[in-house]
Amino acid sequence: AKPDAVLKVDNVRRDFGGITAVNVDHLEVQRGIITALIGPNGAGKTTFFNLITGFDKPSSGRDAKWSFDGRSLGRTNASAVAKAGMVRTFQLTKSLSRMTVMDNMLLGAPQQPGERLALSLLRPLWSKREGEIRGKAEELLARFKLLEKKDDYAGSLSGGQRKLLEMARALMSDPRMIMLDEPMAGVNPALTQSLLGHIQTLRDEGTTVLFVEHDMHMVRHISDWVVVMAEGKVVAEGPADTVMADKAVIDAYLGAH
């Protein structure tokens, strides 16, 4: 057991027809560090993200349990998970691409019960709270050097800028843990360093980071801990330099990198 695990997962399984996509007996994520979840295509990484963030439900048959910060999350939905402080990024979808950068940010703001935040395109509602939320969005956009793009369509951003926007949107709810889905996918080399820097800054500010990534350079460069998944199971884990130097693990699960 990890001394200060913020996320604890037990017996989480998900089947799709005859395929067992995820079958994790036990996994803990340590608070305040950067953990990478790696593994070959189809290993179950995305499905695992979906399960623990409440976007998918485990298949029955095992006693699935997971908790975040001591709070059981097993039967809660995605918004309850986000409210508990665990927030994930999403790849920018077609519909989000057609919205402005600012509207994407507003969607990341946590909603109060009964509240539907007016999107600027639909209903400009300058309540006090909306003003605060916009102010926060602008601060985050400035931090990620996207402020001057706030009225542009998100679809007009470069690959790296989209990744920054995904992160900025996730930070709208002040998460204690942020889960990044392939933060390096489609990022051109000019933005790589800046993206890595932003992720390290988050960790240094005390946010726990869990990310799925195929870019082994990035995994080596910024992870404190690496978890290897294959065929739905955790097959190895350890400090990044140990796991990434383990030839048996690399050959068996990751191929040449």
Ligand code: ATP
């Ligand atoms: P990648 O690195 O390619 O993103 P991954 O590790 O994220 O892969 P998953 O996308 O979680 O892996 O897929 C795990 C397995 O579950 C695969 O065999 C996949 O085909 C299957 N799978 C995932 N989602 C579904 C679905 N909605 N319906 C049917 N099968 C699915």
